[in-house]
Amino acid sequence: MNCEDFMTTINVNRLSSGLKLQENVELKQHLEACPKCQTEYDEMLQTVAVLESLRNPDPPPDLALKIQKQIAKEHRRSRLAFFASPLARLLAALKFNPHPALVNCTAMVFYLVLTVFLVKLTFFSEPDNSVHVLSPTKTVWRSAHVVTTSWATIRGIPVPMEESEQVTAEEMLIQER
């Protein structure tokens, strides 16, 4: 056995598992005959002994709690629907943390109401008859009514106006003059 054989045979596994060289006659013989390998072997044994004395530092006492809080936050976040996060942020800013499902529902209802409102405003805002109820001298209301249909006008939708209404409008103008 030469030095190279010796070095490949004494691996860390052998050193660490307490299997020293005693049981291998060939290795033992080489070791006794070769001072270079003897030194190498001793140093490796020493290094292994130092490493085996390694102990793990203890974690800071509050680390587990910190992690658990962070996980709880992440868990909450993951259960919020994507559309509910602005509402959740708003509630969190107000120091109010309801159940994620509740936040989701509230956000959904909010968006639903908003959608209905917008749809109504865009497509179903017909000129109403409320103006007739008002006193004909209050032309301010009349002009306010025109403003509410401006969106439809911009979009090029002809705003239907009944003949009788046109007449009343002309009459009102005459009255004003």
Added chain:
Amino acid sequence: MLSSFFVVNLMIPDDVYVHKTVEGDGSAFNELVQRHHAKIYGLACRMLGNPDDASDATQETFLEAFKSLPSFQFQSKFSTWLYRVAINTCQQHIRKSDSRGRTLMSYSNCLREQNRQYDSDFPERMVLKTERDGLIQAAIDQLPPKQRAVVVLFYAQNLKYREIALVLDCSEGTVASRLNTAIRNLKSMLKDL
């Protein structure tokens, strides 16, 4: 009563808590944090050589584990999988960290703080132990990350070759040869201890 609860609790395998967490029970993960945070912190401390980075890395490890838990296939033990997440997190830290300069210093401080509690009656022993541990850590810090991981998992975490191979996704032969190389590298640095 309380002790019997603890015994029962400890007998429940990790996988049960993993299943519960995946099914949406966020508090089940708390038990996994309680069981494993100390050794993950120990691993991170030895891998990064710095207690502050180790705390951060431990938190990131658990957060990442929580997020990717649905992808855990139960092909290995949960702890093995968690070690893998931790090693990856530590290696990311090593890559982007330029904190090697403050490593030894802050690590020694951390140990000094800890040992003060144990060895306050023997100040000399305390200094010796701290310096010794600091020197070992400084030597480990010099190793390339792959060798460092093997040394830390084998000596500080007491994992078997087979488990290390699973954590690092390599063969047992690779583990053995990396460990041999690491020991030869450490030999000259630790000669005087």
